[in-house]
Amino acid sequence: MRIKIIRVIIILGLLCLAADLVYTQGIRGSFYYHQSVNNRIRVIPLDGIRGRILDRNGVVLADNRLSFNVAMIPQDIKENDQVFHYLSQVLNVKKSKLFQQYSQKKHAPFAPVVVAEDVDKKVAMILEENKFRFPGLYVQEHSRRYYPMGSIGAHLIGQVGKINRTKMEKLKDYGYTPLSIVGYSGIEEYYDHYLKGKEGGLQIEVNSRGQQVRLLSMRDAESGEDVHLTIDARIQQIAQEALGNRKGAIVILDFDSGEILGMVSSPTYDPNIFVDHRLQGQISFAYSSPDAPLLNRAIQGQYPPGSVFKIILTVAALANKRISRHTTFNCPGYYTLGKRQFRCAHVHNAQNLIEAIAHSCNVYFFNTGLLIGPDQMYKYARLLGLGEVTHVDLPAEERGFLPSRRLRRIRNPTGWYKGDTLNYSIGQGEVLATPLQVARMTATVGRSGKEVQPFLIKKIGEQDIVQFSTVRLVNLAPEIFTIVQEGLKGAVKDPHGTARLLDMPGFKIFGKTGTAQSVPGKDEHAWFAGYSLEGKKRVSFCVFLEYGGSSYNAVVLTRELFQRLRIEDIL
């Protein structure tokens, strides 16, 4: 009897086992099957090498170099303490800091944890030699961005960094992973899609220790494509050196095609600080400096154009037939409006249009401005490309600002006064423009109304990039531009011209100076914009100095620049 009870109990026990077996293997079988597959299959990502950035002559502006990371595989590390002690000695880093990094990043027993990035080649070799002493510790090799030009033209090239959350959200559908390296400004950001390599991977079967048993499949990583720019590295260097420590920007466009040959901004920064951990300390300075070194002043800096705006005013007045080449105004050195006096730089006396441009006479343009009014100024400024982005292939371009009576009515109930018109006439007050806009505007005038599209891209990989609609026609009578051109020539050739310093043998430079009042108590912004028609290449340019004082400084800088370019046999 009692044996029967025992039998029933045992049989019931066996039935429980059988039921659980049916559940585990029959019903939940697929779940465990996938787990067993995940157990043994690992995917090891392979980085695609990022494409390089080159200038028009093949000089490398952004390159890759071999770098060494120290990584640890958690499950293979035997004596934690010893390994960290050893590492702290070799790397000269505190043990606790290493351990903290390690425990923060550790997420799976087989996944390597990088404890030190981009170590010296020497250190990497020491570690490799002592590899056998510390299983699980090894040196990873991979490519890392490197900017051979350093701070020269840094704004244009941009830099790369680890992808952040905002970018990840935007780009996750385009093959970016949380480990991707992406461009953060300049060309690196704008052409990131082409530069970025395709990440590949190895699918391997591993045993319980994570050691590879065999290769299951492999997808090669693809390198990104090289991006060739229209930039000339030599021009970049000369322009950057010419600017030196002064704040400002220089833009040089190909007069005929709109290719950007040079674009520098100052103060500049070394993009290597974003990719080389040894220079990381300088990042915070770059961000916090009151001089805003990260700002690309050529496209993001918006400044009152000052007298350079007189070019636009002239075009507007001629197009409206309010003045002609021979219209003359008298300049007593000031202009009185109500109780206020608007000053001119000199007493110019009677001047015709050409002389007025050459001497940059304010009074002449006050009179002209009052003749045509702000609406026409706004219209023609827009026509010549101000107040709107140029659509150059760089991220975060600014559009500047053009005041108008309409906007003033919306924003400010006080309305538009004649004084505003006077300020508008000489590019003061609310008018803002970027150096690139100004450079393009002078090119348009020099090309008699054929506006070019500024661009940087020349070739992606082996594919030449053909620009469509590089020319927009500003439909105005060519005679208008001829008159303005004459004035711009006068500024250089006239013995009293504002830019007579540039009257050098072998050069044929047209241009307009500009001295724009900035905030009270600070020096004025200095402009010189124009174009040069003599030499190897016809270029249009804009030289801008933020708080640079008189426009004379900009003219001197332009002279230096062109002389250097001629000596180097570039122009």
Add this chain to the structure above:
Amino acid sequence: MRRDMGVVILIFTFAVIAIGLVALYSASYHNVRVSHKIFYDQVIFSVVGLFLLLYLSNLDYRKFYDLAYFFYGGSVILLILVLVSGRHALGAQRWFSIAGISFQPSEVAKLTLIFGLGRYFSDRRSSLSARPRSSLGVLWHDLFVPLLMTLVPMLLVFKQPDLGTSLLFFGIFIFMLFTSGLRYRYILGFLLLCLMMMPFGWHIIKPYQKDRLLVFLNPNIDPLGAGYTIIQSKIAVGSGRLWGKGWLSGTQNQLNFLPERHTDFIFSVIGEEWGLLGTLALVTCYGVVIYAGLKVAEHVKDRFGMQIAVGMTGIFSLQVLINIGMVLGMCPVVGITLPLVSYGRTSFLVSLFMIGILLNLSKRHTVF
């Protein structure tokens, strides 16, 4: 009837051994961690065991009655010796080496305890019918003395430390106590008392044993430490699905994800490579052997034979239930082998010994 049972036991024992050898071959196939030598080892011991089986089935089992206390005493001495001078392995002192062959006294002690208790209970029975006793006397003689007999080897094994085997000793005691004829109320009372004592047990077990118990409740608290084995073995068994991944093709097994897969966790190898088909077949074989064993116990005429048959079948079933249960995560991981399948010479021979005794018992009709 009983003779038929003997044939059934023999056939299904061979089936279990065959399944075990196939699994062991795979578990040690082309592997650095588990040497292939153990497979041939097990083959040799299967052959040796076969002769043992033949010898035992023709022996007069009453001899074990005469020698029961002698064996019992001898095994207790061995257990003391192994604690003093045994070989350390896997953090425990369980092995003994005699003439180059190591063996585990705790496995042998299972057998001797069954003999000892069997003799004691059968002796008590005959005196019990002679004159009525006070209940205190019954408790003393029928419960506490055999309990003491069990506790001695049990505590010695627990000290090794080997929680699993020591619990098996207790299992033997319960089974044999149950069939000794003691009144239900005493047995139930005793079991209740044990249940109430269990919380105190928490303080005497080792930290790693505590870990195992906690991990049993939730394997994911330490997936790479104490919980690793149970998680991996469940994955192995489950991933076999209905038909298995095929012999020598279990990835969990061949790629070393399963620790202790040739001993305590051999069942997961079978589950992975042979699927539900294989596991149910094995469980059925065990079920048949156990059923037949208990049938034999029912038909044995003398009390000693009945008691040892129950003890042996009982411990056999307990090992099967606990071992498979722990592979499936139904009970905590305690070191208990799967009888006749796990690699382990002593355990294997002791299991075969018990089968041999059952075969022997199936032949006896009468007592002289």
